[in-house]
Amino acid sequence: MPADVIDREWIAAGKGEEQIYLGLSKWAPESQGIPYLTVLQNTLRGIQRSLGIFEVFVERGFEHLLAREVFLSSSSDACLSVAAGWLSDCLSKHSICRRLYQEDKPLPTRVINVGSAGETDEPRLIVTNGAYGSWAALSYCWGGDSTFILKSSNLEGMMRSIPIESFPTTLRDAVRVTRSLGIRYLWIDALCILQDSREDWAAEASRMGDVYKGAKVTISAISSPGTGFGMLKKREAPSLCCQLDWDSTQDGNPTPVYLRSGSHLWDVNMTSSPLNTRGWTLQEALLSPRTLSYGAQQMIWECQECRIDEGGRPVAPGDKYREKKFIQDLIGAKPNYRKQALLRRLAALSMPKLLNPVKLEIQKPYDRWFDIILEYSSRRLTVATDVLPALSGLARSFQNPLADRYCAGLWANDILRGLMWVREPHKSLVPSSIVEQPKPLDYYVPSWSWASISGRKITFFYPPTDGYCVIEEQAKVLEVMATPSLNDPFGQTRGGYLVIQASYYDIRDPRTKIYEDVPNDSPILQSKLCDTYTGVPAFQVEFCQQH
Numbered sequence: 001m002p003a004d005v006i007d008r009e010w011i012a013a014g015k016g017e018e019q020i021y022l023g024l025s026k027w028a029p030e031s032q033g034i035p036y037l038t039v040l041q042n043t044l045r046g047i048q049r050s051l052g053i054f055e056v057f058v059e060r061g062f063e064h065l066l067a068r069e070v071f072l073s074s075s076s077d078a079c080l081s082v083a084a085g086w087l088s089d090c091l092s093k094h095s096i097c098r099r100l101y102q103e104d105k106p107l108p109t110r111v112i113n114v115g116s117a118g119e120t121d122e123p124r125l126i127v128t129n130g131a132y133g134s135w136a137a138l139s140y141c142w143g144g145d146s147t148f149i150l151k152s153s154n155l156e157g158m159m160r161s162i163p164i165e166s167f168p169t170t171l172r173d174a175v176r177v178t179r180s181l182g183i184r185y186l187w188i189d190a191l192c193i194l195q196d197s198r199e200d201w202a203a204e205a206s207r208m209g210d211v212y213k214g215a216k217v218t219i220s221a222i223s224s225p226g227t228g229f230g231m232l233k234k235r236e237a238p239s240l241c242c243q244l245d246w247d248s249t250q251d252g253n254p255t256p257v258y259l260r261s262g263s264h265l266w267d268v269n270m271t272s273s274p275l276n277t278r279g280w281t282l283q284e285a286l287l288s289p290r291t292l293s294y295g296a297q298q299m300i301w302e303c304q305e306c307r308i309d310e311g312g313r314p315v316a317p318g319d320k321y322r323e324k325k326f327i328q329d330l331i332g333a334k335p336n337y338r339k340q341a342l343l344r345r346l347a348a349l350s351m352p353k354l355l356n357p358v359k360l361e362i363q364k365p366y367d368r369w370f371d372i373i374l375e376y377s378s379r380r381l382t383v384a385t386d387v388l389p390a391l392s393g394l395a396r397s398f399q400n401p402l403a404d405r406y407c408a409g410l411w412a413n414d415i416l417r418g419l420m421w422v423r424e425p426h427k428s429l430v431p432s433s434i435v436e437q438p439k440p441l442d443y444y445v446p447s448w449s450w451a452s453i454s455g456r457k458i459t460f461f462y463p464p465t466d467g468y469c470v471i472e473e474q475a476k477v478l479e480v481m482a483t484p485s486l487n488d489p490f491g492q493t494r495g496g497y498l499v500i501q502a503s504y505y506d507i508r509d510p511r512t513k514i515y516e517d518v519p520n521d522s523p524i525l526q527s528k529l530c531d532t533y534t535g536v537p538a539f540q541v542e543f544c545q546q547h
Contacts, residue, residue, distance in 0.1 A: 019042065020041045020051065021039070021040045021042075024036070024038065036054065037054040038052075038053055039052045039053075039054070052261070053261070054242075054259040054261060055067055055261070055311070056258070057257070057311065057312070058258070067312040068312040070235070070298045070311050072235055073235065074233060074294060074299065075232035079299070079310075080177065082299070082310065083180070083292055084180055087181055087217055087292070089306070090290060090305070094303060094304065094306065095305075096305055096325075097303050097305055100289065100304075100328060101289070104133055105214050106130060106214075107131050107133050108128065108135065108187050108204075108211050108214075109127065109128060110127055110187075110192040111128060111187050111192060112125055112162070112175070112185065112186045113184060113185060114175045114179055115179065115184065116182065117182070121161075122163055122164055123161070123162045123164060123167075123175055124162055125150070125155075125158040125192070126159065127159070133184070134183060134184075134216045135184075135215055136177075136178045136183045136185070136187070136217050137186075137187045137188075137211055137218045137288070138219050138221070139220045139285065140220075140221040140275065141221070141227075142190065142227060143227055143228065146190075148166070149191070149195040150190065150192065151195055152194060152197065155194070162191075168227035168228050169228055169229060170221050170228070171227055173230050173294075174188070174219050174221070174231075177219050177292070181292075187215065189204075202389075202488070206389075206392060208393055209283060209287055209396055212287040212393065213287045213288070213393070213397075217292055218288035218291045219294070220275060220281075220284075220294065221275060221294055222273040222274070222300075223273055223274065223295045223296040225274035231294035232294070235298075242259040243258050244256070244259070277379055278379055279379040279380060279387070280381070280390045282375060282376050282390075282394075283390065286322065286394060287393050287394065289324065298310035300315060327397065330397055330401055331400075366411060369411070370462060372391075373409065373458050374457060374458055374460070377457050384443060385492060387451045388408065389488075389490075389491045391409070396490055399490075406482075406490055407446075407480050407482040408445055408446050408496055409449050415498070417460070420460055422461070423450060423455035423458050423459075424455055424457045424459070425455050425456065444485070444492075444495050445496075446482055446495065446497070448496075477498070477499070479497070479499040480498045481496055481497055482496035507522055507526045510529045510530045
């Protein structure tokens with residue numbers, strides 16, 4: 001019997017007489033906080049089936065016991081005060097977060113002055129001219145709405161005032177949240193960058209990473225697919241909520257506890273949200289020291305010492321690179337050029353069978369960079385030429401501890417592993433339908449970079465760095481260079497080159513049939529290449545694109 005048809009009428013009819021068991025699911029306190037209540041039943045055939053998973057929670061005021069109730073509206077003052085409490089606790093009680101935080105720092109070039117809670121003055125755009133202060137940043141999806149933007153023609157008008165009624169819903173909600181957090185300034189890319197000036201956009205895009213790194217908090221509209229959808233709204237009441245009395249006090253007065261349907265894992269909800277399908281928002285989330293996310297059913301707070309949702313459960317990212325502490329430690333790391341050079345010399349002198357000293361301190365950040373590219377490449381960009389600019393803030397953060405040179409999405413000292421990539425096509429294609437994906441006329445990325453072709457997820461076939469895999473490199477990089485199109489070495493490129501010293505093998509086009517009577521200097525390599533080409537559609541698409 002499917003679990004979704006088990007209701008009061010079904011039970012009253014006396015069906016399903018098999019015994020039902022209540023128990024606690026497997027759980028990890030550090031990542032889940034409290035266990036879920038699981039309902040199981042053994043069928044007459046001896047097969048165990050799950051009838052449901054429930055979360056135990058209490059009314060607010062008893063949250064030291066179990067999970068908390070979730071507000072029915074994220075726009076309520078009570079819900080907004082919870083977010084303000086998270087920020088206050090982070091700045092006053094978290095030793096690591098407090099040590100890295102500066103109350104006043106140079107403001108971005110332009111910010112929105114939203115005033116404070118209770119003020120009636122309209123928001124307005126200000127040019128900071130190097131002034132100091134603190135600000136919140138907004139991470140959101142434009143959703144195709146490009147009318148409410150800053151342009152040269154409305155710059156002076158926005159500096160006078162921006163009527164709050166003119167804001168799209170998501171941006172208007174961000175203004176209210178910023179005020180409730182006690183922050184005066186808000187940075188929104190659409191309103192703080194001149195959208196009709198290529199020069200201003202390039203200059204501000206190169207500073208975007210610093211905007212999110214320096215923000216007091218980043219407000220993330222994770223469930224809003226566009227600016228017109230908003231993030232402060234009424235929520236659906238739990239479809240199933242059962243009240244029980246729990247005698248947990250010595251005076252005999254029971255505390256009411258409730259059961260609600262168990263939620264999906266936080267990591268699944270976050271990665272599938274509209275915001276997390278966009279390319280630009282990856283570095284916004286990773287570089288921000290604090291993130292306040294508004295989902296469809298609850299808020300989520302993340303900082304270096306605390307990751308918790310509105311329901312009271314701790315949340316844990318599934319990947320190391322998504323931890324706030326990892327990125328913030330990376331940002332604060334100081335490069336030791338002499339030590340890095342010594343490790344590389346030792347690696348060059350060591351025998352292949354020995355543990356490679358490079359992996360001890362250098363290659364782990366490289367591995368995390370590959371993880372980030374894998375996630376980033378599965379996201380969408382409205383403008384194809386943004387592929388490198390939308391990653392420039394993260395590249396800057398990696399450059400300092402790596403003490404390495406950035407080359408169009410890869411790193412000079414790890415370029416050989418970086419060349420071992422393949423990109424999935426935009427959609428499933430058969431060989432007969434493979435066509436070149438069009439590229440913008442001003443799109444110049446070196447052919448050896450993963451950013452040179454369009455497509456979906458990037459996969460790197462780099463060797464592991466656990467020290468137990470013997471790798472003998474058959475090529476040597478003599479020179480590698482990526483030329484930036486402007487003054488930003490982490491932004492768009494206008495060309496580049498790579499010089500490699502390696503063995504040369506003459507092979508034929510893998511799309512042609514192999515004939516045994518035709519001489520071939522490398523039959524094994526030729527056969528391997530043909531098998532790979534015919535067996536992996538992604539290789540077929542990549543081979544047919546012009547690099």
